[in-house]
Amino acid sequence: MLERLLRYADKQLHFGELVTGVRDRRHWSHVPTAEVVKAVLEMFFARLGSLNALEKLNHLSSWKNLPAHSVSADTIGRVVEVLDSSSLRASQKLLYSCMKKNKQLVAPLHGLIALALDGHESHCTYNQRCVGCLDRDIDGKIQYYHRNVTAQLVFDNFSFVVDMEEQRPGEGELSVAKRLYERVLRDYPRAFDVVLGDALYTNAPFINMILDSGKHVITVLKDERTNIYQQADFAFANCEPSLSFEYGSKSFTCRDEEDFRMPDVSRALRIVKSEESTTFKSQLDSSLHVRTNTWMWITSLPPIRAGTRAVHALGHSRWSIENEGFNELTNRWHSDHIYKHSPGAIRNFFLLCMIAHNIFQCYYKRALKPALQRALTQALVSLQVAADLSGNRPRCHSP
Numbered sequence: 001m002l003e004r005l006l007r008y009a010d011k012q013l014h015f016g017e018l019v020t021g022v023r024d025r026r027h028w029s030h031v032p033t034a035e036v037v038k039a040v041l042e043m044f045f046a047r048l049g050s051l052n053a054l055e056k057l058n059h060l061s062s063w064k065n066l067p068a069h070s071v072s073a074d075t076i077g078r079v080v081e082v083l084d085s086s087s088l089r090a091s092q093k094l095l096y097s098c099m100k101k102n103k104q105l106v107a108p109l110h111g112l113i114a115l116a117l118d119g120h121e122s123h124c125t126y127n128q129r130c131v132g133c134l135d136r137d138i139d140g141k142i143q144y145y146h147r148n149v150t151a152q153l154v155f156d157n158f159s160f161v162v163d164m165e166e167q168r169p170g171e172g173e174l175s176v177a178k179r180l181y182e183r184v185l186r187d188y189p190r191a192f193d194v195v196l197g198d199a200l201y202t203n204a205p206f207i208n209m210i211l212d213s214g215k216h217v218i219t220v221l222k223d224e225r226t227n228i229y230q231q232a233d234f235a236f237a238n239c240e241p242s243l244s245f246e247y248g249s250k251s252f253t254c255r256d257e258e259d260f261r262m263p264d265v266s267r268a269l270r271i272v273k274s275e276e277s278t279t280f281k282s283q284l285d286s287s288l289h290v291r292t293n294t295w296m297w298i299t300s301l302p303p304i305r306a307g308t309r310a311v312h313a314l315g316h317s318r319w320s321i322e323n324e325g326f327n328e329l330t331n332r333w334h335s336d337h338i339y340k341h342s343p344g345a346i347r348n349f350f351l352l353c354m355i356a357h358n359i360f361q362c363y364y365k366r367a368l369k370p371a372l373q374r375a376l377t378q379a380l381v382s383l384q385v386a387a388d389l390s391g392n393r394p395r396c397h398s399p
């Protein structure tokens with residue numbers, strides 16, 4: 001499976017160029033950078049979550065007289081720490097260009113490609129700190145942690161994780177998001193139409209920055225104390241729904257109004273409200289219950305560019321992004337694992353995890369036939385990659 005994945009990545013995604021393009025700051029090296037980068041990418045493909053696990057698998061492979069990486073866990077940690085992050089970002093950009101050129105990134109039905117921004121805490125500890133650690137007081141004890149803001153592009157059935165920026169001591173998430181957005185806009189100027197953010201991003205300077213860059217914005221409107229929320233609530237109480245539809249066990253009633261003024265925002269905004277009810281059966285007595293939920297999104301998208309249903313879909317795509325993108329990176333791809341505790345190593349391992357995730361997703365969703373996807377989950381494909389790393393070559397169906 002690993003060979004097939006690498007062959008596909010080499011042919012379709014310029015894997016060789018992508019790996020050899022990464023540079024580091026070592027003056028003298030006995031292990032080529034490309035070998036270390038390839039080993040780390042393979043560790044992420046196999047979802048091992050540990051450099052020591054990778055080293056053990058490689059030992060297994062060498063016992064069987066099979067070719068294996070001879071790079072130790074310590075060397076990998078040391079080299080990744082001094083990798084040039086901008087060259088990793090350039091490799092990510094090359095990957096995006098290849099996928100775009102090969103038509104592997106398809107826009108959703110409404111035609112708008114979103115860039116979703118979200119902040120995440122990667123880990124916390126009481127025992128170790130580095131110069132990049134943030135700190136907080138927990139019951140009189142100082143806890144150290146790292147946070148970052150991640151950006152991903154949302155396509156049809158595919159999320160391309162683009163870039164990340166770490167939060168520095170004394171900074172808020174919005175300042176980090178601003179720095180990240182400026183870089184993403186510079187590197188991927190035509191890759192997206194609209195920026196998605198949660199309630200924290202319903203902030204006048206942030207919205208103005210997006211509008212000034214020529215993009216549209218959708219954020220969650222949640223704070224009931226704000227003037228604009230109260231204005232919207234009043235307006236929606238006196239208007240008819242503009243759209244009602246059902247999807248599975250859920251029914252949606254949407255209201256859509258324009259010309260809301262948010263203090264300090266340079267132009268009028270539109271608000272879409274969705275009242276959602278889900279019918280479910282109680283496990284206790286099989287009786288039917290209804291759970292209701294309300295969402296409000298504030299957007300600069302005019303109705304001619306995105307109808308109510310499109311804004312609703314984009315607003316809700318944050319959930320799938322949260323589950324399939326950010327949470328998957330953390331829970332299944334071990335992106336938040338501290339392979340080496342230093343700001344450079346944490347950033348570079350995260351960037352490598354993003355590259356591996358994008359390659360793996362592209363291989364799984366675009367190269368494997370649907371029948372094979374049904375038979376093999378992504379976790380199973382990763383297990384086969386791990387088996388290949390250990391020198392076992394399990395029989396599997398051809399893609």
Ligand SMILES: [Zn+2]
Binds near residue numbers: 132
């Ligand atoms: Zn730290």
